[in-house]
Amino acid sequence: MENNRELPWTGERFVPSCTGQLLYEHLHRYAVAAALADGKRVLDIACGEGYGANLLAATAAQVIGVDIASEVIAHARQAYRKENLIFREGSCLNIPVEDHSIDLVVSFETIEHIDEPLAFLQEIKRVLAVDGALIMSSPDKAEYTDRTGATNPFHKQELYHEEFLLLLKQHFKRCRIGKQKLVAGSWIAADDLAAEDTFGTFSGDIHSIAFRPGVYRGVYSLALCSDARLPAWKLGVYANSRESERIWNLVERFGSPENIQNTVASLEQRAARQAEVLAQLRSHLGELKSQLNSSRIGLTRTQARVDELTGDLRRQLLATKKLTWLLSETEKSAARLRASRRWKIANPFAALKAFLSGREVEGYGHLEKIVSDYLQWRPHHPEVYKIDEQIGGLEHRSLASPPRLAGPNGSTAAPITPPAPTKPIEFPVRDSVDVSVIIPVFNQLQFTQSSLASIQDNQADQSLEVIVVDDSSTDGTEETLRRIPGLVYLRNEENVGFVASCNRGAAKARGNYLVFLNNDTVVTAGWLSALRETFQFEPHAGLVGSKLIYPDGRLQEAGGIIWRDGSGWNRGKFDDPRKPEYNFLREVDYCSAAC
The missing domain is CATH 3.40.50.150 (Vaccinia Virus protein VP39)
Structure with missing residues (x-):
């Protein structure tokens, strides 16, 4: 009986795999x-x-x-x-x-x-x-x-x-x-030796x-x-x-051992030249990759500008729609005014003149002129009736996925003002907690307040504490947050950065689970229970992330991807978050620290 497993070749000891x-x-x-x-x-x-x-x-x-x-x-x-x-x-x-x-x-x-x-x-x-x-x-x-x-x-x-x-x-x-x-x-040998x-x-x-x-x-x-x-x-x-x-x-074939050696030497020289050409091609490929990366960055910036202009145009169309509605309502209001008893009593001569001439009662002259001009203008501008369709088209375009060549930096959304809290912010104080929510902040008080208000509104029956680590803000963050009941407020004496602030918050946390949340993130109903129950479905999970959505409704990410060249990308970025491929539990390469 023989075993096919072999010892490694050391350079001296013979093993059966040796040949020649x-x-x-x-x-x-x-x-x-x-x-x-x-x-x-x-x-x-x-x-x-x-x-x-x-x-x-x-x-x-x-x-x-x-x-x-x-x-x-x-x-x-x-x-x-x-x-x-x-x-x-x-x-x-x-x-x-x-x-x-x-x-x-x-x-x-x-x-x-x-x-x-x-x-x-x-x-x-x-x-x-x-x-x-x-x-x-x-x-x-x-x-x-x-x-x-x-x-x-x-x-x-x-x-x-x-x-x-x-x-x-x-x-x-x-x-x-x-x-x-x-x-x-x-x-040459004899059949029998003598x-x-x-x-x-x-x-x-x-x-x-x-x-x-x-x-x-x-x-x-x-x-x-x-x-x-x-x-x-x-x-x-x-x-x-x-x-x-x-x-x-x-x-x-080659005539002599010398010719064999010469042929081998020639092949080695050819291989060396090919290796040199290959090195040049690799260098050229590196240059092309660099150019492609630059194109990705340029495309991303262009996409960001397109998104910004699209957002502006959508808002302008909404304003135009509202103005058109107001003008239509003005025309209706003027008609009701002219027909009202109050107007006729207040303007008896205008009513008598209208009765004798057989015309409608006149209203305010300047108002009537504006309404008249609008009624004459509207039939010649049918695009007014398509404003809703155009707004829908812009929303559809904003949900379209950009080319994959876009880089990981994404687009720059139009400035957004976070919603102000509608009621005082406060959190219950508990002897023990299951989850510690850690929010590192530096200035941007309005965003922090909006984020805290969303946590307050959507904490449901979760046993949690909220820890804010202030990295030496200068905009009134300290004065405001210190007064919030139940909030664990920590302040760094000097600006130490995002990671160090997260670590300080984690050291202070009492919960079994840590949630790291950006201060510009607004949570929605059921957010924490969905994160928490994932550990029950996947006991071996060490880190769970959530689906992030931009304020304009586009998908920011549904998990992260690391490509072969080491670059990263947010899965589904700019796409429609309602699509099925972004709405199930899956393993990803990384989760964003936003939540």
Whole structure:
């Protein structure tokens, strides 16, 4: 049974997800070791994540995998489970195995990581049976480091091929050594080996060919050691047809490794140029975004001006409608005056003249003239009869949603005078409260009074207290608010700002719930109960906001939106607040501090 979860690639320890050269180097070595492990008791020292020990267990009688990293051993125990496979945590210098209990020790790419290689070899000798064998590999410093100029930060000390052989001979009576190297070439082998056959490396070109026994310029040294007779060694090429075909296809296509390198370099240069073009495009995109943002601001200001002028025009039309009505009523009043008994008694000569001439009784001359001029003017101006329709059209336009490009600043509404309280403002004093309403103010006394009056009129049966934090107002706010019964009034000695004022009010609050309210906000019936009951519907809610409506009836917001670029917008701003999409409980990105 195997577990597909893998350890992360650290840069040194092999994991099954590795591919390419690293994969074939490791598989080839374990393939050679597996041929030696048949029916034996095997120790895989520094076994890593356990894939090699698992391969050895396919032929061995028993395999013990040892590694110093506890998380690696824990992974191996879960990933590779066989009856003849055991994983133990331990050090190379203190192997958790009994003396002379192992037939074959496998140690690949380990000795170069150890500060005390002699002690490591002595520990291997301790656990090996008398006729046991060691198969060990290590990078040849001449090829691995000197020729390439590369260094491996994980290696403590590296050995040259000859040094590696000499070190092993100091601990074992018999040693055979070879080399390993990844190549792209051709392989020729007899179907059956003869004693006189020689295995080696051919090299050269069409002008000359050379032969060297073994692996020429091998990167890794591979040794087989024992104090007894050495077992037969199965050596050969670890072939992978698919990878070989890929390599040869590249060579066929590009002609030589140099051409491949040149092509790669060309592609890298092209990628660099494309990255430069991409950076320029991104810069241009940034400029366009900046221009678009400026356009948003300009559009928002234009919309604000349009809204302001529309409001002015609507008010003018209302005034015109009222004036037209007054003129119509004047005409009716004049007719009633002329027909009244009182007028005829008070003006007997005018009545007698009207009787003798057969005309209507004359009224006041200037009034009659105004009425006469109006009656002559009205038939030629049918637009007077469409004033209601025009006012309705302007109201409809004010409810229309502006383009989404409008920025978060919104429009500037026409100046509005808040309604004055119609009765004295006062609040009940309670021993305990459920809700604390906190209103930070700075001047604007009329708005504050209007807001407090609306709270008084719409508090219903809610147990609340009202806290006003005066941020050093200079317009008479202090003198007025201190006299309001039941109001908790706090005054800052100096102007500290909106947030600090809110925090001071919150510190003074006694309620279980805090409501932060702007002083220009007028609340309506049921406002607080709707906010309060939301916490019953949504027990995990931490903050609840209300729908805000401009004084002219347009929607200010039904919750906030944060766009991908970090900018914000009020959901439904300037739209009709009666629409269904703004009249249900929903989760939003943020709530306004207005309420």
